[in-house]
Amino acid sequence: MSKPTSETPPERPNDTSSNQQDSDVGQRADTTPTDSDVPAVEEVKGKPATDVSLISGDNKPRKYKTDNQSFFMQRGYQILLVLGLIAAFFLVMVYQTLFGRIDQPQKMVTIEKGQTYYGLLPQWQQQIPLFSASIAKLYIKSQVDAPLHAGIYQLPENPTMAEALQVLEQGAKAAMVKVQIIEGKTSKDLYQSLRDNPGIKKEVLTADSDNASIAKALDLAGILPDEVVNSNDPIVNHNLEGWFAPDTYYYGEGTSDKQVLTDLYKRQQQALTDAWENRAPDLPYKSPYEALVMASIIEKETSVPDERPLVSAVFNNRMNKGMRMQTDPTIIYGMGSRYEGNIRRRDIDEKTSYNTYQIDGLPPTPIALPSASAIEATLHPADSDALYFVATGTGGHKFTNSLDAHNQAVKEYLGVMREKRSQTPPQ
Structure with missing residues (x-):
């Protein structure tokens, strides 16, 4: 190193020490380690390296490439979390399927x-x-x-x-017993069927039971109009006709007749309530019970399901016009045990509590056990102006709007019946 000349400024102590330090650092950085230095490196192996930024003055930490195990651990946690959520969802599905409650009464x-x-x-x-x-x-x-x-x-x-x-x-x-009640049959038929069924325990339908005792035993107070409860006609008095839903049922052997009749009553009541709440407007019925009476008549008049709304329309139209219903099944029901299979002129002319040829409006009680579809047809009649209907003799009925057309339909029916009789060989 040359000596300074006179033009050269004198060295300051700080400059000398600083330059010397930089030179030393540079020398150490460029010098290859000796054998004596190796153990020192081994001793610090695995420990964090000295942050060179403290020496170089660089504020940014130097990055080193190392194996990052935390990445794989985080990935594993994510997979476990997803699997846990799936398992939790599955458990909720299992619980809801087996133990989730459906909203309905007993x-x-x-x-x-x-x-x-x-x-x-x-x-x-x-x-x-x-x-x-x-x-x-x-x-x-x-x-x-x-x-x-x-x-x-x-x-x-x-x-x-x-x-x-x-x-x-x-x-x-449990051994099961079959109880079959066909729509259009009467409560009397139902009672007899239960009496004859050996698998049904008799509590209500005893040998001396009548309408009043049956109604009392079933505790169905309030479902009958006062005129039915207080009627002097033995057929009308406390008559529960129409209140039992016809169908085929299976009960455990030993079930009581009271249980069966109560069940059938509840079913019919529910069907009537549902239909009444959704009934068509402008119907002539003042109460659900009147609709039940009409449903029983419709049930007796036709066994063709598609005809029920049309039959309903006929009776609806006649009632709105103040016409008598004039339906043969009401004559038969009013005759009770006197009916022998044929309606004669004197039967049509006889005034009973049920004969709609002789009384205005509806009979006092239903005349049969109507099906749910007959109840529905009663409260949703077809859009028709028909006032009459008569059997065709070949299945179903013919519906007409005038008396002349009805009389012609009657003649056609009689002609079909005569033809059938002529083709029937004598017995």
Whole structure:
């Protein structure tokens, strides 16, 4: 190194020390380590390197490429979280399927012959969130051994599927008896059918029971109009005609007649209430009971389901015009046990409580057990101006708007019947 000249400024102490420090640092950085330095490096291996920014004055930390295990740990946690959420969702589905409650009151449920457990699932699927039909089927397959038995079952209020299955399984352990009531039959037919059924326990239908005692035993006070309760006509007095839903039912052997009649009454009451609440406007019926009376007449007048709304329209139109209904089934019912299979002129002319040829308006009670479809037709008549109908003799009826057209239809019917008789060989 040369000596400074006179033009060269004298060195300052700080400059000398600083330059010397920089030189030393540079020398250390450029110098290859000796063998004696290696152990020192090994001793600090695995420890964080010295932050050179403290020496170089650079504020940004120097980045080093190392294996980052935390990335894989975070990825694993994410996968576990997703799997946990899936498992939780599945458990919620299982719980809702088996223990989610359907919103309904305690009620009797009829299981028809041939129905399966799987066929009952849609009701739960529609009303329970996250209900899984697949889980339900798997549960039924693994837990239920016997097939579903036809019968009447009482489900508890707001049942779960598991509770309902427990109730329905009891049917496999009990002997069942069949109770068949055809629409259009009378309450008298129903009573006799229950009396004759050996599997039904008799509590109400005793040997000396009549309308009044049956109504009292069933505790159905309030469902009959005062004029029916207080009538002097033995056919009318406390007559529960029409109040039992016709159908085919299965009950456990030993079920009482009181239970059967109460169940059938509740079913009919529900059908009538539902139809009445959704009835068409401007009908001539003042109460649901009057609609029940009309439904029984419609049930007796035709066995063709498609004709019921038209028959309903005829009677609706006649009542609105103040015309008498003039329907033969009311004559027959009013005759009671005196009816022998034919209606004669004197029967038409006889004034009974039910003969609509002789009385205005509706008879005092229904004349048969109407089906739910007859009740529905009563409260939703067809859009028709017809005032008359008569059998065709070949199936169904012909509906007409005038008396002349009706008389012609009657002639046609009589002609068909004469032709049939002429083709029938003598006995």
